[in-house]
Amino acid sequence: MRDHDLELIAALVEGRLEDETEARALIASSAEAREEYEAHKLAYESLRALGTAHLTEEERAALHRDVWTELRTETTTKGTKTPRYYRWAAVAAGLFVITGLVAVLSGGGQEMAESFDEIAAELSGDGEAGADTTTTAAGAAADMDSGGDDAGGESAPTETTEVASEGTTTAAANDESATFYEAEAARVRQGEFTARLQDYEEEAEEESGEVEACLERAGLVDYRPVATLTVPDPGVSDGEESLVVAAPQQTVLAEAPLAFVDLDTCELLYVDSAPG
């Protein structure tokens, strides 16, 4: 059928023709045209019958409320976004745990711990603050590696043990971003997912291989992804970045420590220790 004929039929169905003679003649003269007309008419009239849908007043109120809640949360998050040095410090924390273990096994613990402080300070570029954040993250990582207790710190160098015992709580008091991660961790544990925080099982099953590889790169072996989290990326205008939230295998989610890992870089950003 020619384009002109199709357009004529569509215009007839839509009631746009002032003079319908040509279109009616076409339909009368051709079975194909008649079939086309019937199909267009059925579809068009069915769709018109559906009509424009409207929000209920409750839905409208909820929409406005939820949009502003989300935007306020983002504003807060944006303002307290984890600085870059914190991320490097978290990586250094992972290295610290590993080197600490090596040190314990080789009997050179004290020396290793001092070396780590130097590395952490250098990586952070911010002396004392960087070291604080790093060691706190290391403490949390040690806490997770030991399944929630401090067993991993028992045989570690003295300095490491002291830092590990402080856990994430100290960081939370000093860094508002910790408050953000804690809130998201609490949501994950309670199964309260949002547009930003999504259940991993439901939302990311196709990328499971990549995500698990990322967790391994972050040093989180034997962890399972439990949620994904989208946060604004301070490095990119209007950009966003995705994090994965992971818990140790064979733990009850409500009681598990939770790790936040950047999916782009596979960096461990934060560890929220197990409740209680």
Place this chain on the structure above:
Amino acid sequence: MTTAAQDAELLARVLDGDHDAFNQIMRNHEDRVFSVCLRIVGEREQALDATQETFLTAFRKAGQFKGDSALGTWIYRIAVNTCYDQLRKQKRRRADPIPDHLEPADHAAEDAVESAGLRPEIQRALARIPEDFRVAVVLSDIEGMGLPDIAALLGAPVGTVKSRVFRGRRLLARELGNQTE
């Protein structure tokens, strides 16, 4: 519908941090955004999520709006893209947009569908045609948008949009015919 001048003024106020201005933009467009989303994704809850995500994106990207098209067109473009994302998630879950248990005998379900503004048999047929054709017929035949506006919204040539509308109608008619057989 707002004029371009009103849109520009509202957007300027949004960029200055005026939350009331963004509320006004939402009020101007929320019903139509929701309607488009509902017809495309087929489920009220998902349409509400898509509507929310649309306005969040619009707020985040307000500074990027250049005024090349009407504000409404820009917002509906965001809405359609958001709906495409929702549909991709639906595919992952391998769930039908309209569950098959919504039979006429199920009065409670039928009432819920009716109150949601859905005609189950039409919505079900609509859900079965490919996304690009569905979007085209929704914008054209439900929302009453002209082909040039749809083309601008989708970033596609008018001829392509026209072809999608025509083919979409044919496919929809076939699906509706199959349901009555």
